[in-house]
Amino acid sequence: MKITANNPTRKSWLKVSKNSDFPIQNIPFGVFLTKENITTIGTRIGNYAIDLGALHQLGYFSEIPLTDDIFMQDSLNDFISDGRKTWRLVRNRIAAIFDSNNTELQSNKKDLKIIVFNLDDVEMLLPVNIGDYTDFFASKEHATNTGTMFRDPENALLPNWLHLPVGYHGRASSIVVSETAIYRPKGQTIPKDSKIPVFGPTRLLDFELEMAFITTDVNHLGESISIDEAEDYIFGMVLFNDWSARDIQKWEYVPLGPFLGKSFASTISPWIVTMDALEPFRTKSPRQEPNPLPYLQQSGKHAFDIKLQAAIKPEGEEETIVSNSNFKYMYWTMNQQLVHHTTNGCNVRSGDMMGSGTISGPTPDSYGSMLELSWRGTKPVKLNNGSERKFINDFDEVIMRAYCENDNIRIGFGTCKGKILPTK
Ligand code: MN
DSSP states (O other): OOOOOGGGTTTTOOOTTTOOOOOTTOOOBBBEOOOOOOOOEEEEEETTTHHHHHHHTTTTTTTTOOOOOTTSSSSSSSHTTOOOHHHHHHHHHHHHTTTOOOTTTTOHHHHHHEEEEEEEGGGEEEESSOOOOEOOOOOOOHHHHHHHHHTTTGGGOOTTTTTTEEEEEESSEEEEEETEEEEEEEEEETTOOSSSSSSEOOOOOOOOOOEEEEOOOOOOOTTTTTTTTTTGGEEEEEEEEEEEEEEHHHOOOOTTOOOHHTTEEEEEOOBEEEHHHHGEEEEEEOSSSSSGGGOOOSSSEEHHHHEEEEEEOOOTTEEEHHHHHHHOOOSSOOOHHHHHTTTTOOOOTTTOEEOOOOOSSSGGGSSSSHHHHHHTTTTTTTTTSEEEEESOTTTEEEEHHHHHHSOOEEEEEEEEEEEEEOOO
């Protein structure tokens, strides 16, 4: 089925500013609360939030086989479960309704009032009920940097790293939507030159610049999928800040991996940008040497050129951009991650989320965490207000942005923001 929603020449009758992340070619999916306290599934064009529940109820999707309440829900899980054909039909139809040549809704004042809101008048909620969350460690630069810092520069990558996408099972309950305040976590840490741990607020609070993908129902327990079909199961992506307490992490992580140093919170951007919308931004991923085992081999373009940015904004001050990275640097692709995840027969379900792992580029200004940017605190990062940061302070806000751009269009993710408050 053709993705007519991606037509780069299409214009909308809704006003969209030139540098918007959300032109009519994007059509992401999210969940929001209206002024009337109604929770609904919606999309966004420019700075307008569009109520898909109301649009469906008023008959605008009558040609598409959808259950009556598919959009009148507090999560996208059921819609995502309907599969790629439905996602495409719905995006194509939304594009047609808001096309500047189409007057059916544009000229219907009564319907318009029920369907289209100013973005400022709605409150964004978590878009999916995340059943399970897995985080990978898939940027070679990030793995090399951390391996160099904590182990051995000569053998920065552990022997398994080039053969499989390393990951761990994270905590889904503490994934929050952008603009949710984060309390500085407390826990056990080990003071330098001591064998006895102490308990208190983390002193090394960090962000991790990541993207995450959201799946539909992938496999039944005991089954696995092949690399050729992996793409069919990926619905879309969000920005992902995998907050990390480095001192807690360092003391607890051997031998079973990350635990409380990670599980206190992760922040996602509210709009899920579909893989269909990202189609024009496919690119080649880094060459894999040695060649991975056959079940992980793929040819063609399976990376995406998504520009990434992280900024720190101290309270009442302007922000400072501290990192410019790109999703295309990922060594392991999302397809490889998903295939590897199912090889043992573990079932992946609609609404599951997989984090890419910190996305660091090849140069120091493209590192995706303060751990790397300040090189473990040895090179403080200068902010525009004259202050310095090794890690994140109380009342600092971390702002992440992501967008794709070519000569015709810009498709973006908006922002993923979180402000650190003192320990509760
Ligand atoms: Mn992470």
